């Protein structure tokens with residue numbers, strides 16, 4: 001690989017190349033995709049919960065932000081025990097969020113604005129209220145209906161013990177015993193998440209056929225693709241063996257999350273499912289996309305989900321989990337580009353989503369590697385330094401948006417929203433909080449409804465002031481309209497970064513490292529030099545035009561926790 005030379009600041013050492021997208025083709029290779037969390041985005045009917053009509057009304061602000069696509073977390077029929085990730089009808093909109101007509105209007109408006117629409121598919125489990133599960137309960141042991149789910153006899157003399165030692169990701173056992181039609185205690189069913197989220201049996205062809213239908217339903221309705229929930233979990237090892245005992249100092253919950261050793265994550269057969277779906281998407285025009293939510297490490301393993309005949313993208317959770325540390329960031333960037341590049345896929349980049357502590361707070365903690373669903377609350381020992389967190393978050397985003405490939409943004413991060421820590425126990429809804437008896441705060445703190453207007457009820461989330469989670473009073477200062485037009489605001493930083501990223505085609509770039517010291521992440525991509533200073537001292541800027549700075553510069557010096565995009569004087 002040829003090394004570029006860059007006279008003002010020395011020659012780059014190594015070059016990581018991402019495959020460039022072809023114009024008009026495979027838009028997702030370089031796309032910036034904005035995650036909408038429908039409950040908390042915008043509420044048109046004023047009941048305190050966001051809805052599809054609210055999204056439609058606010059889509060122009062996302063077009064103005066400069067993103068390419070939106071991904072909507074689930075809005076399907078659901079009893080909302082896990083905020084919609086417990087689906088009771090995959091082909092209908094929950095009345096809480098509107099109707100299928102509202103979806104059509106939203107998609108139409110998005111497409112008018114040039115935004116693609118990605119919907120969330122939840123294939124690992126459905127809601128216990130889904131008619132398929134209700135039929136399975138009614139049909140009894142040994143029936144075809146039960147075989148669509150993971151029913152097993154219990155262990156112990158009278159089947160009183162769960163079939164194995166698996167624990168729910170949300171806390172507590174992963175098995176629940178049912179009462180059979182004759183009133184006696186009966187079989188157990190598996191739920192890797194809440195007890196109201198029974199796992200499907202993906203070794204049953206009936207399940208495959210239903211999901212092909214669901215894919216086609218949304219593709220026919222104009223969806224541009226799917227984000228696939230728990231994409232590493234569908235297949236379970238035959239015989240459902242126990243999870244190995246936790247190592248010393250490790251909780252069973254931690255042992256449960258180890259993707260290499262547990263019998264329900266990353267089983268090889270899962271890839272056949274995505275090959276099947278790849279073929280379904282290929283029946284449709286317009287470059288439809290599948291994105292895997294697969295918490296799998298290392299990156300070379302996660303890349304198996306995006307081989308040529310499987311999905312198109314996988315969330316880069318290794319990147320999200322990397323602490324604010326220059327050598328670690330350089331390594332994860334290199335490894336990402338190499339691992340995904342090896343299978344011909346773009347890398348993705350992500351810093352926040354609805355499952356982790358918002359990065360504006362996370363990067364102000366002592367330990368900032370993200371653990372899904374952990375959360376922070378009033379009694380947490382490690383509380384964020386908000387000023388430090390926001391400064392780093394802005395620098396981290398400016399770095400991320402310069403990288404080649406595709407980036408995911410989570411609603412509200414463009415406002416620099418922090419995690420909301422001070423939520424009373426009684427308003428918390430995350431099943432993680434309730435299933436751990438409040439020991440784990442969970443994810444409500446990153447799901448608080450967005451502030452749009454400083455001086456409106458619920459900060460413009462709706463017209464009534466109702467809000468399913470309370471918004472902190474100080475959010476009036478960071479509402480979208482308060483940031484608009486202020487060049488120092490986080491919103492304007494995102495806008496400028498997105499506009500430049502598109503103009504300079506950074507999504508198609510490559511990373512040619514420049515050595516500016518161990519604590520500095522510096523590289524050249526296309527005509528831009530990117531410098532992120534994570535060290536204590538300032539870094540002198542090479543000659544050139546500053547295109548973007550994540551924070552104030554000290555003359556030509558880049559202060560700590562700051563990212564600069566520079567067009568060097570050649």
Ligand code: NOJ
Nearest residue numbers: 082085193229230354355
């Ligand atoms: C991952 C989703 O992102 C999360 O919010 C959900 O609780 C679990 N999967 C279960 O569906």
Ligand code: CA
Nearest residue numbers: 043047049051
């Ligand atoms: Ca509503």
